[in-house]
Amino acid sequence: MSPLFPALAAGSTRPALQFGDQALSHAELATVAGALAARIAGAPRVAVWATPTLGTAVGVVAALLAGVPVVPVNPKTGERELTHIVTDSSPALVLAERGVELPPILAELARLDTDVNHVTDATGVPRETGPATAPPTEPSPEAPALIVYTSGTTGPPKGVVLPRRAVAATLDALEDAWQWSEADVLVHALPLFHVHGLILGILGPLRRGGSVRHLGRFATDGVARELSSGATMLFGVPTMYHRIAEALADDPALAKALTGARLLVSGSAALPVHDHERIAAATGRRVIERYGMTETLMNTSVRADGEPRAGTVGVPLAGVALRLVDETGAEIAAYDGDTVGEIQVRGPNLFTEYLNRPDATDAAFDDGWFRTGDMAIRDPDGYVRIVGRKATDLIKSGGYKIGAGEIENVLLEHPGVREAAVTGEPDEDLGERIVAWIVPAQADAPPSAEELAAHVGAQLASHKRPRTVRYLDALPRNDMGKIMKRALGG
Incomplete structure (x- = not known):
């Protein structure tokens, strides 16, 4: 060598x-x-x-x-x-x-x-x-x-x-x-x-x-x-x-x-x-x-x-x-x-x-x-798109396997969203429901849960819409800037 x-x-x-x-x-x-x-x-x-x-x-x-x-x-x-x-x-x-x-x-x-x-x-x-x-x-x-x-x-x-x-x-x-x-x-x-x-x-x-x-x-x-x-x-x-x-x-x-x-x-x-x-x-x-x-x-x-x-x-x-x-x-x-x-x-x-x-x-x-x-x-030309971690970002909802990452990207395109993370939590009907954790661009005027669900639904399949939205001042991150989803309960 x-x-x-x-x-x-x-x-x-x-x-x-x-x-x-x-x-x-x-x-x-x-x-x-x-x-x-x-x-x-x-x-x-x-x-x-x-x-x-x-x-x-x-x-x-x-x-x-x-x-x-x-x-x-x-x-x-x-x-x-x-x-x-x-x-x-x-x-x-x-x-x-x-x-x-x-x-x-x-x-x-x-x-x-x-x-x-x-x-x-x-x-x-x-x-x-x-x-x-x-x-x-x-x-x-x-x-x-x-x-x-x-x-x-x-x-x-x-x-x-x-x-x-x-x-x-x-x-x-x-x-x-x-x-x-x-x-x-x-x-x-x-x-x-x-x-x-x-x-x-x-x-x-x-x-x-x-x-x-x-x-x-x-x-x-x-x-x-x-x-x-x-x-x-x-x-x-x-x-x-x-x-x-x-x-x-x-x-x-x-x-x-x-x-x-x-x-x-x-x-x-x-x-x-x-x-x-x-x-x-x-x-x-x-x-x-x-x-x-x-x-x-x-x-x-x-x-x-x-x-x-x-x-x-x-x-x-x-x-x-x-x-x-x-x-x-x-x-x-x-x-x-x-x-x-x-x-x-x-x-x-x-x-x-x-x-x-x-x-x-x-x-x-x-x-x-x-x-x-x-x-x-x-993608057809071989480009790889990461959609999340198997342990925290693969959400099984209503019979679908959903990657949290693609939902997060769409949420971040909304002008009222500064930061976003998506997790799943147990749901008796769906198996897991999609939860969006949002840091709004303006703390006193956050976008509503209905508005965010509609925004995601317009870009992705309807089953990828968040069912629950929770608002935070900041997302928990480690020294490298990665979001610590386990701290969110994800």
Whole structure:
């Protein structure tokens, strides 16, 4: 297997990482990460306190150079969950920014600071670094690269063991789908303990030999500034793009900056169609969506050279096999834009196992196909449309199987709706009734339940109309902006 980061091995002087006023070229990153890699080589695992900083990126790259599996830790993780993660993964030491106070369970571990001050000064100008550390031999493609913990919605979080093969395969498939090159400069403000922000948003540019500018914290003026000064790509989650859509009408500089971007990518949850349309109307640019999860990394995407169709996650990536199955496990052959099935995937992008959970690993697979739990339909041309999760978004009402996602998209097109979620709840007559949870655009003048039902009925089949509407001030969301439907009772 070739090195994960060819530009580091080649000593490229192109910019690699920028976090505020700290920046490193690929050659400088190779030096500082290589020195740290030499110190941790041989460790069974390391935890990285994943703040949105240059030190976090350096720590992760150092561990990958050393062939040591990385356990990214969300700094906002609660005590009980953090205790489970540390106990389950047993890291030998923790990498963290100098001066950061760690919780007690991590403070008990040996600690190495991911200090980059000896490489750059406050303005990012390189200091004398000395000779680069010789890179270690590239580990096996099946060697663990990262252990990323799931959200734990159905029990304690599970450690997803991602091999180096999966990281390389996904990033190379996205090179093809997105025409991603060393000339691209990515801007984002995603957290660095998650697949989206860390693997796609940091390791992706490094593997391509390009660069990433991390905002630290999302702000539309930061997006405008970076896209107006050389950045070519933007990664975000729907919450971020919603804020962009809201700001565009009063921010011509933001609209101009987005117009000049080569690629706008949204992921981690579905981007509402009305936000797609508002951004396209103001900028002439379409946001594209992709579909992945911790266990599989990326499965599908709208291609840069394909039709940027709102409401879809595109087609399977190179090397990824995708099928839909019904409740009996039988494969669904239909590409009719209507038949709902569970997505199963297989390919080099898949994880190896759930750490210390052979039972869960076995249950996750069906003869080599990973059971995603996501429900979808396929258009005649192969575009995939996610309609929800099997556990919370497949509603069986009146003999029909209904995906919550398509109803949510229609509700969000109503001018009186700011946010929407759809769940099912028991109904003696229908089996389940459709419930819409609505955050109105104007709290003092919410659209009526009858108006919303008629709105949905005019766009979709009548059996997909919400039977109950409940109004909220805000929908419960996690750190990645995903709606937590279990908190709604869904």
